[in-house]
Amino acid sequence: MNAGQQTAPLRPPSALRRWSGLGIARKAGTAPLSVLICTVFLGLVVLGAALAPLLAPHAPDAVDLSNSLAGTSSRYPLGTDVSGQDLLSRVLYGTRSSLVAPLILLLLATVLGVTLGTFAAWRGGWVDGLLSRITDVMYAFPGLLFVVMIVAVFGQGITTAVLGLSLAYAPTIAKYTRSLALSERSKPYIDAYRVQGMGGARICVQRLVPNLGRSLVGYLVVLFGEALMSLATLNFLGFGAQPPSSDWGLMVQEGQAAIVQGALLPSLVPGVAIAAVVVAFNIVGVWISDRLGSGK
Numbered sequence: 001m002n003a004g005q006q007t008a009p010l011r012p013p014s015a016l017r018r019w020s021g022l023g024i025a026r027k028a029g030t031a032p033l034s035v036l037i038c039t040v041f042l043g044l045v046v047l048g049a050a051l052a053p054l055l056a057p058h059a060p061d062a063v064d065l066s067n068s069l070a071g072t073s074s075r076y077p078l079g080t081d082v083s084g085q086d087l088l089s090r091v092l093y094g095t096r097s098s099l100v101a102p103l104i105l106l107l108l109a110t111v112l113g114v115t116l117g118t119f120a121a122w123r124g125g126w127v128d129g130l131l132s133r134i135t136d137v138m139y140a141f142p143g144l145l146f147v148v149m150i151v152a153v154f155g156q157g158i159t160t161a162v163l164g165l166s167l168a169y170a171p172t173i174a175k176y177t178r179s180l181a182l183s184e185r186s187k188p189y190i191d192a193y194r195v196q197g198m199g200g201a202r203i204c205v206q207r208l209v210p211n212l213g214r215s216l217v218g219y220l221v222v223l224f225g226e227a228l229m230s231l232a233t234l235n236f237l238g239f240g241a242q243p244p245s246s247d248w249g250l251m252v253q254e255g256q257a258a259i260v261q262g263a264l265l266p267s268l269v270p271g272v273a274i275a276a277v278v279v280a281f282n283i284v285g286v287w288i289s290d291r292l293g294s295g296k
Contacts (some may be wrong), residue, residue, distance in 0.1 A: 035287045038280035044276060049095035056089035060246045069263040081251075083260050087269045094232040094246035094270065098277075101162055102246075104226035106220060108166035109227075113173025114216070118204050120174070121181035131177070135171040143168035144233065151239045158247070161240035165230055176219060180212045194244070218289025225281035232274050248274050 013165035031039070048055060055078070072079050078087040119130040147164035154160045184190070185208065193203050194272075234240040235249030243250070248270040255266025 031287060034283055038283045039274070042280050045095060045280075046099070048092050049099055050093040052096065056086070056092045058086040058089045060085065060090045060093040061244050062089075063085065065172060069258055069261060069266070071265070076280045078269050079263075081255060081266040082263075086250075088264060090251060091245040091269055092249070093250050094112070094251060095273075097158065097245065098228065098240060098248045098274075101158060101231050102224055104163045105169065105227050105231065108163070108167035109173055110216075110220060112166070112170040112210065114177045114212075116170070117123065117177025117179075118176040118209055119211075120181060121178045121185055122204055122208075128178075130176075130283055135174050136155045138168075138171040141173060145231065147234060149238060151234075157238055158230050158235075158245075160240045161231060161234045165227065165234070168230075169227065172223075173220075177212065177216070180215050181208060184208055185213055186248055214292040215289075218285055218287075221285030221288055222282055223285075225285065226276040228281070229274065229278050 025266050032087050055146050057075075062085060062248075064080070067076065067080050067084040068082055070076050070080045070084070076088070078091070080086055081090070116131055116135065120128045143165065147161060150164035150167075151160050172253070190203060190208065193207060231240060231246075232249030232252070235245075236253045238253065241247035241250045243254070251268050251270035254271070255268075258264075258266045
């Protein structure tokens with residue numbers, strides 16, 4: 001998966017905006033039903049992650065070979081995997097790593113990307129040209145391949161995957177931040193602060209960057225779904241989380257062998273969880289981006 005190419009548009013695609021009913025939202029001034037449903041769903045997902053020890057009917061690593069690949073029942077509401085582990089319990093516990101890892105990834109990428117983008121826009125000239133060329137090269141390089149190279153050097157693991165993807169996503173955020181900062185830098189209040197004797201670094205940190213927050217928030221919410229999907233892909237390929245982790249991407253990979261035996265649930269359950277969360281974040285993120293962009 002190419003992290004850079006998939007997140008290239010500076011604004012979410014219009015097709016997704018229409019599909020999620022955002023045009024209606026902007027006219028009516030309220031969130032459409034799809035956004036409300038997705039928001040409630042994401043709230044339940046976060047709640048499930050926080051209360052996993054209380055909600056999970058079994059321990060996520062509890063093996064019961066006598067119930068291998070069992071179907072849905074009162075004891076196993078979503079069935080079991082090849083080792084007899086309860087899928088519902090594993091999905092609930094896996095929600096934690098599946099949400100926290102992309103969040104850490106985006107935090108690291110945002111710090112690096114916003115810093116580079118703001119610095120390039122503020123300094124201008126050859127500094128802007130050099131940083132723009134560097135980000136263009138990184139932006140054009142396949143993100144997944146870049147992370148695989150990092151994993152080959154530093155070894156497998158979720159930490160390596162998060163650090164690698166944060167570097168892959170940073171150029172995307174840097175380009176977006178630069179475009180926002182260039183527009184913000186030309187506003188009169190920047191010159192006013194300069195006349196008052198405020199230094200460039202102080203203006204950027206205290207005034208310019210905070211004013212970019214409205215535009216960045218919605219974009220980062222949409223990007224969260226992309227980050228979750230990218231990490232799930234790496235975990236599926238075996239470069240990220242390792243057994244006995246209950247990460248959703250790893251669960252899909254582990255459930256592949258059961259498909260040959262006619263058992264779809266071990267792969268289907270975590271796969272649906274990934275798809276549902278990514279779509280929900282995209283819909284909510286696009287709506288937030290439109291609302292903040294319209295100044296409402």
